[in-house]
Amino acid sequence: xxxxxxxxxxxxxxxxxxxxxxxxxxxxxxxxxxxxxxxxxxxxxxxxxxxxxxxxxxxxxxxxxxxxxxxxxxxxxxxxxxxxxxxxxxxxxxxxxxxxxxxxxxxxxxxxx
Amino acid sequence: xxxxxxxxxxxxxxxxxxxxxxxxxxxxxxxxxxxxxxxxxxxxxxxxxxxxxxxxxxxxxxxxxxxxxxxxxxxxxxxxxxxxxxxxxxxxxxxxxxxxxxxxxxxxxxxxxxxxxxxxxxxxxxxxxxxxxxxxxxxxxxxxxxxxxxxxxxxxxxxxxxxxxxxxxxxxxxxxxxxxxxxxxxxxxxxxxxxxxxxxxxxxxxxxxxxxxxxxxxxxxxxxxxxxxxxxxxxxxxxxxxxxxxxxxxxxxxxxx
Numbered sequence: 043x044x045x046x047x048x049x050x051x052x053x054x055x056x057x058x059x060x061x062x063x064x065x066x067x068x069x070x071x072x073x074x075x076x077x078x079x080x081x082x083x084x085x086x087x088x089x090x091x092x093x094x095x096x097x098x099x100x101x102x103x104x105x106x107x108x109x110x111x112x113x114x115x116x117x118x119x120x121x122x123x124x125x126x127x128x129x130x131x132x133x134x135x136x137x138x139x140x141x142x143x144x145x146x147x148x149x150x151x152x153x154x155x
Numbered sequence: 156x157x158x159x160x161x162x163x164x165x166x167x168x169x170x171x172x173x174x175x176x177x178x179x180x181x182x183x184x185x186x187x188x189x190x191x192x193x194x195x196x197x198x199x200x201x202x203x204x205x206x207x208x209x210x211x212x213x214x215x216x217x218x219x220x221x222x223x224x225x226x227x228x229x230x231x232x233x234x235x236x237x238x239x240x241x242x243x244x245x246x247x248x249x250x251x252x253x254x255x256x257x258x259x260x261x262x263x264x265x266x267x268x269x270x271x272x273x274x275x276x277x278x279x280x281x282x283x284x285x286x287x288x289x290x291x292x293x294x295x296x297x298x299x300x301x302x303x304x305x306x307x308x309x310x311x312x313x314x315x316x317x318x319x320x321x322x323x324x325x326x327x328x329x330x331x332x333x334x335x336x337x338x339x340x341x342x343x344x345x346x347x348x349x350x351x352x353x354x355x356x357x358x359x360x361x362x363x364x365x366x367x368x369x370x371x372x373x374x375x376x377x378x379x380x381x382x383x384x385x386x387x388x389x390x391x392x393x394x395x396x397x398x399x400x401x402x403x404x405x406x407x408x409x410x411x412x
Contacts, residue, residue, distance in 0.1 A: 065221055066354060067280065067398050072224045072231075074351075075370075075404035076242040077269070079258065083160065083248035085211045134308040 159199040160206070161188070161249040164230045164242070165402070166259070166266050169194045171238035176230040180223050181205075185230055188252050190259035193266050196234045197255060205248050214246060235402035239274040241266060242404050265409040273407055276346060276372050277400035279381055282359065283337065283367035285330030286394040326392075327364060333392045334367035337384075344380045345371035349405045363394060370405040 162180055169189045174196055176185040183198035203209060213219045224245060231242045249255050259266065342348050353365035373381055378400065385397045 064360065064398075065224070066359065068224050068228045069220075070351070070354070071401065071404040072227050072242075072245040076231075076244040077166075077407055077409055078244050079163070079247055079262075079409075081163065081247040082250045082254055083205065083207050083210060083246075085207060085214060085246055131308060131312060135312075138308060 158202040160202050161252060161255055162198045162200045162205060163247045163249060163255060164196045164198070164227060165234050166241045166243065166270070167194050167196060167234055168192065168238050168270060171234070174230065174234040174237060176233035178226070179230045180226045182226075185233075188255045188259070190256040191263055193259045193263060195255045195259060196230060196240075197252075198230075200248070210246060210248065231402045231404075235277075239270040240402050241269045241273070241407040241409075242402050262409065269407050269409055272347075273372065273403040276374050276403060276406075277378060278403045278405055279371050279373060279378065279397060279399035280401065281337075281341060281367065281369055281371065281381075281385060282354070282365055282396040282398070283330070283334045284359075284361045284363040284365055284394040284396070285326050286392055287363060327366070329392050330364075330366045337388060337393065337395075338367055338369060340384060341369070341371055341381060344377045344384065345373050346377065347372040347406055361394070361396075366393070370401075372403055372406045 162183070164179065164185070167174075167187075169192050171194065173187060174185060176196075179185045179198040181198075181200050181204060183200050185196060185198055188195040188197055204213070213223070227245050231240060234240045249258070338348075338350070349370045351368045351370070353359075353368050356362055356364070359365055371377075371381060382397065385395050388395055
């Protein structure tokens with residue numbers, strides 16, 4: 043008997059596996075799991091938290107983020123369509139404030155300071 | 156070759172076939188060091204680039220780290236094709252083959268036990284996210300233009316924000332409960348399971364909060380059942396992501412290491 047999962051993997055073209063395996067998942071496993079043995083060469087592995095921060099910094103470069111499979115903002119309605127709603131809302135609020143302020147000035151000099 | 160170090164990827168049975176890996180870290184060829192009933196899957200690597208100082212620096216270079224992690228992972232996956240494998244953590248480096256052989260001898264019983272635990276089994280990863288619901292999008296679309304929007308924009312904005320927050324809270328609670336229920340079902344199908352911290356949205360690639368991040372060790376039958384169960388839950392309150400099959404990274408620990 044072959045082990046089911048891995049033999050399916052073998053049947054799949056290697057590019058496919060590469061693509062479908064996202065870097066965060068790989069890092070989570072090779073850095074955070076697996077057997078820990080003290081080798082002859084001593085290094086301190088960055089913990090996953092630190093790595094997350096590094097990746098966050100890296101996201102400043104959008105192309106790189108896309109390359110490593112991070113593209114959620116492209117599907118994020120608040121960053122695409124939602125942004126426009128917000129702009130309209132801000133405009134409306136500004137007009138409202140202007141209207142209120144001009145009304146107030148017409149009546150009296152404002153509340154005492 | 157005198158200046159080479161030995162990079163260790165994984166430990167396997169000695170009688171497993173040579174892993175058909177294209178090339179390991181730093182594009183180094185992959186070979187095996189056999190000792191008794193065990194074999195270490197290794198590469199000879201440059202002593203300068205993989206020396207303590209350079210290696211420490213490289214690990215903090217995300218580009219380097221990505222290449223190394225992918226290469227390490229590919230070699231482990233190739234080794235897993237031909238039998239049980241105990242993956243070793245990234246950046247485990249020895250002076251020479253003799254040290255690796257000594258390690259295999261010294262911890263032989265532990266490695267045997269670790270390999271026996273994962274023999275004929277693979278690891279699947281399941282991640283669950285709170286699924287955005289249909290009425291969320293409907294409400295969000297209706298609110299800005301509805302009714303007195305132009306008359307009292309400030310109030311309607313705040314009300315809308317509060318409603319959104321309330322909805323998100325309720326949704327998260329429901330998703331968390333659904334994730335716990337799913338985890339119990341998956342646990343019944345698995346030989347062993349491990350739960351991990353939810354990934355940061357910027358890492359997971361999902362905007363929705365992660366409510367389950369777990370690994371399950373399954374045999375062939377369990378693996379089929381697990382995939383089926385995940386597939387049948389695709390339309391529920393959870394958005395599910397299945398990864399694998401993985402070499403058993405999460406389950407190959409040595410006893411009291």
